Amino acid sequence: MNPQVASEDNPYHAMEARLDLAAARLGLEPNLISILRTCEREITVSMPVVMDDGSVNVFEGFRVQHSTSRGPAKGGIRFAMNVNREEVRALAAWMTWKCAVVNVPFGGGKGGVVCDPFKMSKGELERVTRRYVTGIMDFIGPDRDVPAPDMGTDGQVMAWFMDTYSMHSRNYLPASVTGKPISLGGSLGRIEATGRGVMLCAREALKHLGMNPKECTVAVQGSGNVGMISALQLASIGIKVVAMSDVHGALYNENGLDLAGLRKHMQVQRKLDGFKGGDRLSNKELLELSVDILVPAATENVINSRNAAKIQAKIIVEGANGPVSAKADKILDDKGVFVVPDILANAGGVTVSYFEWVQDRMSFFWTQREVEERMERIMVDSFAATVDMAQRFGESNRIAAYMLGVDRVAETTRMRGIYA
């Protein structure tokens, strides 16, 4: 790690710090560690796009493939103003470990386009998406690299993605991307999958700790697809959702928020502000609430060395990727917080993406129940394997999950050998 650029907030360094600990614990060969620390391929594209007012804006886009050792690269595409290459690298590596933890046959990749999807018209968004697909076209595909939604992208963006990829390939290729609308080969249960996985992890954590969901409270940071669905799913097993937030701030009600009303309000207003069912708090205050469970489902590094000591939750279930910095890991461990790490907690999404890819390749579609049952089995087994690893090695759940994932990637990398 270069000390010049090493910082707590650099997500790639956060990933490397955990990888190094897991690799040391597994006794991995140094050569293998250097391979796993590096991304296989990074593509940067600059994309001139004609805006609605006739001006031309040159957007920057990335696609990073961290590993294809266990299968095609897999991972979402983020549309955000602050997305950058270092972040996309980290997100790509996290996808590698995540796919390996739940044992789906994919490597890891991630994409990003520097843009503000909320300020662009539908036409502008479509042109940016199609231009991005064309830019990375030669490096992706059902057997190479399969994108999906992430922050700032949705089913409509995936539909344009699939159409552009199919048009250029002169073939109908729905397996080129996941998270599509159902009518285009999307899978039932994909939209809910990440939030449902968060709920299943919370449920398993409570069972493990001997706590009753009906006597528990949760605060959810974020109210996008992951935050909102996580909240609804957690409420469905009797947990009281006392706080939620968006980028502008949080809402708190000790008797439980009216989630149905809040969801309706969000659909119309696209923000929490103005909803009368609780007291306003800041995002910082939400994280420090005295609750049983905390679900950070927004962005990276929200729990860091500056606030980790103030966290009062007994359980943290990481809906977001990288919400806890590597420095905060130790502080939370010392406090005895039970952390379900991102590469396990939010893996429900990519698990159902895998099901979508399988269904598209067979052109044979499963019922919602089949999807949910298969996903539940994978999440419950992966949770148990992580906790078991943690207990056997006396490690945190996070390092245990990395050990599970890294070991599987190391195994295929070793078996495939170094081609020269």
Ligand code: GLU
């Ligand atoms: N963006 C999601 C994640 O971070 C889903 C990725 C996928 O389904 O490929 O896990």
